[in-house]
Amino acid sequence: MKKKRGFMVSIALGSDSDLPVLKEAMAVLKEFDVPYEAVLTSAHRSPERTTSYAEGAAGRGVGVIIAGAGAAAHLAGVIASRTTIPVIGVPIDSTSLAGLDALLSTVQMPAGVPVASMAVGKAGARNAALMAVRILALDDDALRKKLAAYAEKMARDVEKKQEKIDCLS
Numbered sequence: 756m757k758k759k760r761g762f763m764v765s766i767a768l769g770s771d772s773d774l775p776v777l778k779e780a781m782a783v784l785k786e787f788d789v790p791y792e793a794v795l796t797s798a799h800r801s802p803e804r805t806t807s808y809a810e811g812a813a814g815r816g817v818g819v820i821i822a823g824a825g826a827a828a829h830l831a832g833v834i835a836s837r838t839t840i841p842v843i844g845v846p847i848d849s850t851s852l853a854g855l856d857a858l859l860s861t862v863q864m865p866a867g868v869p870v871a872s873m874a875v876g877k878a879g880a881r882n883a884a885l886m887a888v889r890i891l892a893l894d895d896d897a898l899r900k901k902l903a904a905y906a907e908k909m910a911r912d913v914e915k916k917q918e919k920i921d922c923l924s
Contacts, residue, residue, distance in 0.1 A: 764791040764887045765817040767808065767834060769824030771795060773847050777823045779877045780845070783884035787901050789891065792817075798824070798833040805830070809837035819887040822870075823880065825849030828860035831870045841890055843871045843883040 764784055766777055777793070784791045792815075796805045812820060820838070822831035823845035831844030844861035848854030854875030862872040871886060873879035885902075892898035 763789050763816070763818050763891055764884070765808075765812055765815070765820045766791055766793045767805075767820060767822040767830060768793060768795045769797050769822070769828070769830040769847070770849075772849060773823045773825065776847050776877050776880050777821070777845065779880035780821055780823075780884035780887075783881050783888070787884075787888050787898065787905075789884075789888055789898070796830070798829040799827065802833070805833055806837050809834040812838055812840050819843065819890050821845060821880075821883045821887060823847050823883075824861075825854070825857045826860075828857035831861050831872075832864050832868060835864070835868050835870045841871065842869075843873060843886055845873050845879045845883045846875045848876045 766780055768774060768777055781791065781793065794808055796808050798805055809820075817840055820834055820840055820842045822834050822842055824830035825847035826849060828844070828846055831842050835842040846854050846857035846861045848857070850856055858872070858875050861870060864870045873883045873886070888898055888902060892902055
């Protein structure tokens with residue numbers, strides 16, 4: 756009998772204002788039927804909560820963590836420093852710098868504390884979820900097949916869009 760894993764992906768939000776962006780990751784995980792949890796925790800405003808969250812993730816059956824944060828965006832790095840679970844950072848465009856500050860904070864990790872960094876905003880959140888699914892699919896044939904079908908659907912969608920363009924000429 757296969758052991759039930761519990762939550763496979765954990766989504767850490769640095770602020771409740773990050774939810775509109777990280778809902779994109781949630782939608783992708785739902786599309787692939789990957790269970791997830793969403794936890795609000797701040798590297799700066801609730802450091803003990805963040806440490807406890809990161810250190811307890813493996814015990815909850817989490818396989819990948821997606822961490823979204825704006826401004827200083829240290830959440831992904833703080834979490835990565837407290838767990839060996841893969842962490843994917845999503846910079847949120849929440850300041851006048853349009854996410855550049857969050858991107859640099861997420862991508863500029865010191866050696867030994869790896870964080871996979873995605874694009875700023877909603878595209879980054881979707882890609883973070885897809886990357887999480889790819890990581891989990893390393894040990895899951897059903898997820899691998901869903902990923903292949905997803906790629907095939909994207910290719911078909913391009914062909915359909917081309918047909919619409921061809922009709923204009």
